[in-house]
Amino acid sequence: MTSEQVAATDAMVNMDTLGLAPSEIWMSHSEKWLIQMLAQVAKATNLPVSGMDVDKIGSSDSEQFAKRNIPRITVHSLTQEAWNANILHTTNDRISKIKMDDYYQTYQLLAAYLAFLDQHETQR
Numbered sequence: 001m002t003s004e005q006v007a008a009t010d011a012m013v014n015m016d017t018l019g020l021a022p023s024e025i026w027m028s029h030s031e032k033w034l035i036q037m038l039a040q041v042a043k044a045t046n047l048p049v050s051g052m053d054v055d056k057i058g059s060s061d062s063e064q065f066a067k068r069n070i071p072r073i074t075v076h077s078l079t080q081e082a083w084n085a086n087i088l089h090t091t092n093d094r095i096s097k098i099k100m101d102d103y104y105q106t107y108q109l110l111a112a113y114l115a116f117l118d119q120h121e122t123q124r
Contacts, residue, residue, distance in 0.1 A: 006068050011117065014062040014074040015110065019103030020082040023110075024052035026074035029062060034073035038109075041116050047109040054078050075110060077102060 001009070011034060023042075025035055035051075042049040054076065062072040078088070087097050 001068065006070060009065075009070050012062055012065040012070050012072040013110070013114065013117070014060055014065075014072060015106075016060050016074055016076045017078045017082075017088065018076065018106050019098035019100070020077040020087065021079045021099065022048040022050070022077065022102050023106045024050055024076050024078065026054055026060065026076060027051040028053045029060065029066070030073040031071040034071060037116060037120070038073065038075070038113050041113045042109060045109060045112050047105050047112075049075075049109060052076070052079065075106065077106065 011031070013034075025038060027035065038049060041047075060074050060076075062074050065072045082088075082097075085092065087093055
């Protein structure tokens with residue numbers, strides 16, 4: 001990203017490994033104010049979201065934004081059960097593993113969240 005692009009970017013919403021379970025937030029890799037806003041949207045829409053750090057599992061695309069001091073939030077659905085099932089990056093990693101109800105609820109939550117963020121002042 002150019003300096004101008006970085007300056008024009010208010011935040012980054014990273015969506016990683018969705019549909020294996022209900023929506024989770026990678027708390028330790030997300031800005032508190034973005035987490036609070038997502039929690040507000042989840043409450044208002046009555047859609048599930050909780051915190052699940054996956055620090056020891058890997059990284060995400062949001063790290064490059066953090067290096068540029070761009071606020072970020074990572075939403076995922078990786079649970080210990082999914083990790084133990086050895087789904088990611090294996091021959092088990094296929095569309096049939098997606099739980100469509102969880103995936104659709106995450107879609108609804110993120111669509112409302114992005115609209116909410118678009119309407120509000122950022123804290124950057």
